Amino acid sequence: MRLLPAPSSQSLRLLFLFIFVMGVAPYPALTAGCPDRCVCDDQLVVQCAGQELTLFPNDLPLATRQLIISNNNIGELPALQLNYLSDLVYLDVSNNTLIEISESTFGNLRKLAYLDLSFNTLTQIEDRTFGPLSSLVMLRLTDNLGLNEIHPDAFSENMALQVLDVSRNNLTTLNISSLIALPSLRSLGLSGNPWRCDCETEDLCLWVQIEGFKFQDEGQTVCQGPPEVSGQRLAEVGMQLRADCHQGLGYWDYLFFIAIGFVIFSAGTVSAWVMGVLMVLYERYNKRKGEDMDSDDEEERHMGGGMMGGGHQGNGDLNKAGMQV
Ligand SMILES: *[C@@H]1O[C@H](CO)[C@@H](O)[C@H](O)[C@H]1NC(C)=O
Ligand SMILES: *[C@@H]1O[C@H](CO)[C@@H](O)[C@H](O)[C@H]1NC(C)=O
Ligand SMILES: *[C@@H]1O[C@H](CO)[C@@H](O)[C@H](O)[C@H]1NC(C)=O
Numbered sequence: 001m002r003l004l005p006a007p008s009s010q011s012l013r014l015l016f017l018f019i020f021v022m023g024v025a026p027y028p029a030l031t032a033g034c035p036d037r038c039v040c041d042d043q044l045v046v047q048c049a050g051q052e053l054t055l056f057p058n059d060l061p062l063a064t065r066q067l068i069i070s071n072n073n074i075g076e077l078p079a080l081q082l083n084y085l086s087d088l089v090y091l092d093v094s095n096n097t098l099i100e101i102s103e104s105t106f107g108n109l110r111k112l113a114y115l116d117l118s119f120n121t122l123t124q125i126e127d128r129t130f131g132p133l134s135s136l137v138m139l140r141l142t143d144n145l146g147l148n149e150i151h152p153d154a155f156s157e158n159m160a161l162q163v164l165d166v167s168r169n170n171l172t173t174l175n176i177s178s179l180i181a182l183p184s185l186r187s188l189g190l191s192g193n194p195w196r197c198d199c200e201t202e203d204l205c206l207w208v209q210i211e212g213f214k215f216q217d218e219g220q221t222v223c224q225g226p227p228e229v230s231g232q233r234l235a236e237v238g239m240q241l242r243a244d245c246h247q248g249l250g251y252w253d254y255l256f257f258i259a260i261g262f263v264i265f266s267a268g269t270v271s272a273w274v275m276g277v278l279m280v281l282y283e284r285y286n287k288r289k290g291e292d293m294d295s296d297d298e299e300e301r302h303m304g305g306g307m308m309g310g311g312h313q314g315n316g317d318l319n320k321a322g323m324q325v
Contacts, residue, residue, distance in 0.1 A: 035059050044087070048072070056081055066090040070116070073097050083108035094140070095119035107132050113160075118142040124149040131157045138163040142189065146170055153178050165189035167217065172196040172224075176204050189216040190234070197223035197237050199245035209238030 034040035035057035038048035046064050048057055050071040056078050057069065064085050074096040082088075082105065089111050098120040106112065106129070113135050122144040129151075130136060136158050141147070147169035155161060156178035162185060166174070171193040179185065190208070197205055212218050212235055223229045229237050 033059060033061065040064075049092075060085060063087055068092045069096070070094040071096075075099060077101065077105050079104045079107060082106070085109070086111070088112050090114045092116040093120070097121055099123070101125070101129050103128055103131070106130060109133060111135050113137045116140040118144070118165075120144050122147050125151060125154045127151040127153050128157065129154055133158060135160055137161065137184075140165045142167045142169065142192075144169050148172060150174060155179060155182065159183060161185055163187045165216065166193070168192035170194065173201050174204055176207055180207060186214060187216055188214055191217035191220040191222075193221075194224035195222070195234060196225045197229045197232070197234065197241065198226060199241065201234075202238075202241040202245050205234045205238040205241050207238075208233075209235040 034046065035048065036059075037051040037053065038046050038057055040046045040061060044061065044063050044065040046057075046060055046067050048067075048069045053069065053072040053074055056074055056076065058081055060067065060081075062084055065087055067085065067088060067090070070092045071094075074093065075098065077093065077098065079102065086108050088109050091109075091112060091114065094116040095118070098117065100122065101117070103126065106115075110132065112133050115130075115133070115136060115138070118140045119142070122141075123146045125141070125147070130139065134157070137160050139155075139158070139161060142165050145168075147166075148171055150166065150171065152175035155164065159182065161182050164179075164185065164187070167189040168191070171190075173196055174190070179188070190204075195201060195204075208215050208218060208221060215221060218235060219233065221234050223232050223234060223237060229240075
């Protein structure tokens with residue numbers, strides 16, 4: 001006899017959720033129903049926009065592929081209920097009152113391609129918030145007026161991400177170290193944020209300058225501070241920042257320049273020395289050659305004179321000897 005697969009803890013939780021949330025009697029929405037104030041069609045689209053909902057609709061068809069709950073007053077995305085919708089491809093939660101999104105919120109939405117969190121009241125995006133969304137292609141995260149912090153690795157696992165819009169938030173800086181590594185990213189909206197164009201945003205500004213085509217509304221992506229660059233486009237200050245921020249050279253730079261200077265200096269000294277030595281040697285050689293010729297002459301003269309003198313002397317000696325004899 002074949003054993004039935006043990007029910008996973010997830011399906012158990014699912015069962016309990018249905019029993020406790022929807023009452024003991026099976027609710028019609030479990031199979032083919034539709035949440036209150038929502039419209040569901042047979043394409044698995046659930047449309048609940050502008051219904052003054054304050055809670056996430058809790059009896060959604062499990063096979064829902066598109067869920068539109070925009071223009072409501074929903075303050076929280078409950079991870080448990082959301083993650084049963086494992087076929088969800090499209091989720092629009094724009095214009096609600098979401099305050100935070102946790103790491104587990106999107107834990108199971110591996111097919112989600114479109115996510116809209118615009119017009120909410122988020123203040124920060126943490127590490128790996130969107131990590132499980134491996135199919136995410138477009139993320140709209142605009143108009144969260146208090147949003148002033150996005151973790152450097154918030155999008156680092158969204159390898160499919162093509163369009164990211166963080167326009168009109170309260171961002172002063174954005175660490176792009178993981179963004180520039182996303183292979184598919186082709187459009188990034190940054191406009192309408194109070195960017196602070198100092199050395200901390202240098203990389204961002206340079207990126208906008210170099211790959212301007214990627215940036216939506218690049219013309220309205222401007223620095224709000226510091227005062228000397230206020231109102232200038234990020235792309236205009238990129239190169240300037242690069243120059244300014246690397247003006248104060250680091251220890252290694254100094255060491256490098258000292259080393260280079262020393263090499264040039266010593267090369268110059270050595271070559272001057274070698275030249276000097278060569279010239280001295282050459283001069284000496286020339287001199288010696290001249291001296292040798294001179295001394296040859298002298299020797300000859302000496303020898304001639306000697307002989308002559310000798311003769312003389314000899315004669316004299318002879319004379320003397322002759323006189324003596
Ligand atoms: C947000 O939703 C409200 C209704 O809840 C609507 O009146 C308002 O126009 C919407 N705002 C935007 C920007 O869509
Ligand atoms: C934006 O952030 C600044 C601090 O960087 C804060 O003082 C300001 O209140 C924020 N704006 C909003 C609308 O929350
Ligand atoms: C950006 O984030 C990465 C990874 O967290 C970090 O190593 C790097 O120093 C950060 N860059 C800046 C300019 O803060």
